[in-house]
Amino acid sequence: MNCKNCNAEVNSRFCPDCGQPTSLKRIDGHYILHEIEHVLHFERGILYTIRELVVNPGQNIRNYFSENRSRLIKPIIFIIITSLIYSLITSFFHIEEGYVKFEGEEIKSTTPVRIFKWIQAHYGYANIIIGLFITLWLKLFFRNSSYNMFELLILLCFVMGVGMLIFALFSLLQGLTKINLMSIGGIVGVGYCSWAIGNFFGKEKIFNYIKAFFAYILGFATFTFTAILLGFLIDAVVKH
Incomplete structure (x- = not known):
């Protein structure tokens, strides 16, 4: 038979070219539990990744670049999952302001307000975009380093993912204690x-x-300014 994934000839349970099994098991309760267990597993899972990024982030991320990319969870998935955890907690406890309060009287235009509402509703994707802006400042401040833009973006996915968990923790504490702790969490x-x-x-x-602190702050400020400017430009084009 031929592999259903790559069409190579298969004479065993797994394709010799791509590793795809010849027959997939039916999705049932055991499959769901296995998938959850795989994500939360302390070895090569999200819990292990969190521990390694808290204890020794620099060395573990450098190892991810140059030695082993299977020990830590994939960075894009990591920041999306951690952002989702934050969003679920703030939504459950009705913590409206988030870790940065985007809306305010200074933003009069409808489009900038909508842009920032989208950001608050999609922190996972928004954090990746914010990471692009921080990456530009990191590349400027650490221009003598050998890391390229894509590697710096992956660095930020890991780091900002843990940052989202910190914000989520303080959101949870605020929701349970009714004490405003978001500023401390920030x-x-x-x-x-x-x-x-x-x-x-x-x-x-x-x-x-x-340099890392100023790159982070300037990246976030540049992103915010760009989002507001984009909103005003869209409004100006629509009005004319």
Whole structure:
């Protein structure tokens, strides 16, 4: 028979070219439990990834680039899952302001408001876009490093993913205690991101942490400014 995935000839249970099984098991309760177990497994799962990124983010991410890409969960999936966890907690406890309050009296145009509402409703995708802006500043501040833009973006997916979990934790505590803790969570989250990025570029140099902090802040500010400017430009084009 031929493989249903790559059409190669198959004489065993698995395709010799792509590894696809010749027959797939029916999806049942055992399959669902196995998938959940696979994601949460402490080895090569999200819990293991979180632990490694909290304990030694720089070394583990460098290892992901150059040695082993199976130990940590995929970075894009990681930031989307962690952003979803944050969104679910803030939605459950009706914490409207989020870790950054985008809407306000200073934004009068309808389109910028809609843009920021989309961001608040899609943190997973928005964080990847924000990461692109932070990446530009990291490339500028650490221009002597050998890492390219794509590697820096993957770095930010890991780091910002843990940052989202920190925001989620403080959201949970705020929801349970009714005490406003989001501002503290924001400080801790930004502090972790700055520390983790600096640790990645070299934990011995204090200046790396300073550059990481300003790259993060400037990247976030540049993203916010660009989103507002885009909204005003769209409104101007529509009106004319």
